[in-house]
Amino acid sequence: MARTPLFVALLAAVNCAAAAKWKGEVKKVDGATYQCKCYSDNSCWPTNAEWNALNKTVGDALQIAIPPGAPCHKMLGNSTTSVYSEAACAEVKANWINEQWLTDHPIANLWPLYTNNTCLPSDDPSIPCTRGFYGEYVILAKTKEQIKTGIDFARERNLRLIIRNTGHDFMGRSTGFGSLIINTHSFKDVKFLKTYSGPGNWTGSAALVGAGVQGRELFRHAFAQKPPVVIVGGECPTVGWGGGYIQGGGHGPLTSIYGMGADNVLSFDAITVNGEYVTANAEENADLYWALKGGGPSTFAVVVSITVKTFPEVPTAGTIININSTHTNDSAVLNKGFHIFHNLANHYTDNGMFVYFELGPGPGRLHIAPLVGPNMDEMKLNEVLKPLFDQLDEAKIPHDRHTRAFPTFFEFYIDMFEDEQPNQNSIVGGRLFTRKDLDDGADKVADAIIFASNNPTPNNVGLSVGHIVDPGHGVPYADNAINNKWRNSSSFVITNVIVSGLESWDEKKQLENVQTNVVGKRLREAGPDGATYVNEGDLNEPDWQQSYWGDKYPRLLEIRKKWDPKGVLYTKTTPGTEDWEVLDYGTKLCKKVS
């Protein structure tokens, strides 16, 4: 049937009425007017009958969002509902620093600061559990139809929509007050192809990876192939490879020889904010394909699966170095050791290496675990690292070191990388230093990292997590949304201002200011040629558009306006979110309208 102008006009009128019905509050802040999403205390919030109807449509996959610590509390909010259970509470406590357990939970966030430190597993069950910044309802999706239904419901009802994969995000971007959450953790299918024949010029091997697949899980599948293959992924075993990792760009231990995670993506299957199933690759929806590769998570569409290049396995060697209180309590000695190690960053990346390290807090601990030599045996790695070993020995820096080699990257990875600890409270920032920054002032860069790792404020210690990595050296150029600065990167550091989480709102704001304007300022001064990384950065980064994406930003903004003009999706500091703000002490998401 051809659509008559009258039909179109009627349709527009209906849409408009629907939009009016679901309008949230209007708020005035500092002379500006904001229009908010619908929340449970607004008349536009869906009725119980409507939630029940949604539950039917998604085949009973809708649940009330219950914080992971809830079994330790006799009251959940004001309600008489309680999930209190001594046994379940004991399980929560036993798993509070277990990353896999937390990622398997429907809504848990690994970093409690972003939940308002709410409903912790306390010993006193009479303390009520409040939802804090957690959402209200969650769809535990197992099919793409369930995801689509959730997106449609949130769009039509003007609800805050959160896509939650693992809850791993350092910037809290999978948690949102008062939201409808779609959990994508169950999308675990992985299929391997010997030869890829889709759009693009790749005819090598590939894998089709579900959005919920996690790092080590993916590496295991790849290693089980005959012959075994590798896929570029992060160093952390439980980060969601097909979720935020790829959409932010994704660095990892094989990046210096095979590029960034997103460089290797051949195709996405996704669902748009209008609820349409789309494929995005070199031929279809090429703009979306470009943007999903590094343009920011939860920004352009909801990803369901990803087709990615796989590569041959490589023998890999690694070296671990420790300098800590078992060796010295003299911070000057430790700092000298850190300078020697870090000043060689360009040398490591020139040799196709990746390095993971942790530094801090004072009097000091440097844990380099490991320096990664892909395609190297023990002799070769020791040869590449000779300048490091010689300088440490010459300067008489007390330390421990050992090098080991493995026939494959996978065996190396399982043996030499360590798991991290979740459930810590920190305000995160960071910086990517380029090769030029290191050439121009390696000592200044090292000093800035030492500063960030120790006592950035009189009362708060720091901690830095570093990655020496360069996806631009000997790796073919890939055209995508990843900041060009990555192509000349040398060292990327995440900085933490460690907090208790119990600070008042104002104190938290002051500490955020320390991260941004004290630590961050020092990092920017030491790395004027550098940039920042959207997946592991400061939510208050000044000039974030330029800092996260450089000259790619204008195109990303255009693509965002095309695929999500109304802001169905939202995460702070992603393209096109300039007018949006979370008001009322971290709760209501609203758009500035005048």
Ligand SMILES: Cc1cc2nc3c(=O)[nH]c(=O)nc-3n(C[C@H](O)[C@H](O)[C@H](O)COP(=O)(O)OP(=O)(O)OC[C@H]3O[C@@H](n4cnc5c(N)ncnc54)[C@H](O)[C@@H]3O)c2cc1C
């Ligand atoms: C301990 C640790 C180690 C890390 N190591 C690395 C590393 O080695 N390299 C690296 O590059 N990064 C690393 N990261 C950062 C990591 O890439 C980001 O935290 C990333 O956002 C995690 O994605 P996720 O899907 O697992 O997390 P979630 O917290 O579930 O989601 C993160 C963001 O992605 C969005 N999202 C998730 N799934 C989808 C989807 N299907 N469609 C659309 N949006 C989606 C969410 O809405 C949210 O905005 C690390 C993080 C941690 C905590």
Ligand SMILES: *[C@@H]1O[C@H](CO)[C@@H](O)[C@H](O)[C@H]1NC(C)=O
């Ligand atoms: C959805 O339906 C299932 C099955 O009846 C039920 O267990 C669940 O509690 C319902 N969800 C909500 C939010 O009521």
Ligand SMILES: *[C@@H]1O[C@H](CO)[C@@H](O)[C@H](O)[C@H]1NC(C)=O
């Ligand atoms: C809890 O109850 C009090 C008093 O009835 C009410 O003011 C408050 O809004 C309720 N809070 C929630 C989260 O429902």
Ligand SMILES: *[C@@H]1O[C@H](CO)[C@@H](O)[C@H](O)[C@H]1NC(C)=O
């Ligand atoms: C967050 O925590 C603070 C301090 O405990 C509290 O005053 C505030 O009400 C909490 N916010 C929410 C949304 O729970």
Ligand SMILES: *[C@@H]1O[C@H](CO)[C@@H](O)[C@H](O)[C@H]1NC(C)=O
């Ligand atoms: C594939 O290769 C051809 C010829 O070299 C080139 O013109 C085209 O741009 C390439 N396509 C992609 C998607 O890289």
Ligand SMILES: *[C@@H]1O[C@H](CO)[C@@H](O)[C@H](O)[C@H]1NC(C)=O
């Ligand atoms: C450093 O101090 C700790 C605590 O006092 C002590 O146990 C350790 O032996 C010291 N280390 C050295 C190398 O002296």
Ligand SMILES: *[C@@H]1O[C@H](CO)[C@@H](O)[C@H](O)[C@H]1NC(C)=O
């Ligand atoms: C300190 O160094 C020792 C010796 O190398 C190592 O076994 C230990 O794990 C290190 N401690 C920390 C906290 O890194």
Ligand SMILES: *[C@@H]1O[C@H](CO)[C@@H](O)[C@H](O)[C@H]1NC(C)=O
């Ligand atoms: C990388 O550095 C080289 C040499 O300094 C420079 O020519 C090139 O333009 C840089 N590339 C990017 C993307 O900044």
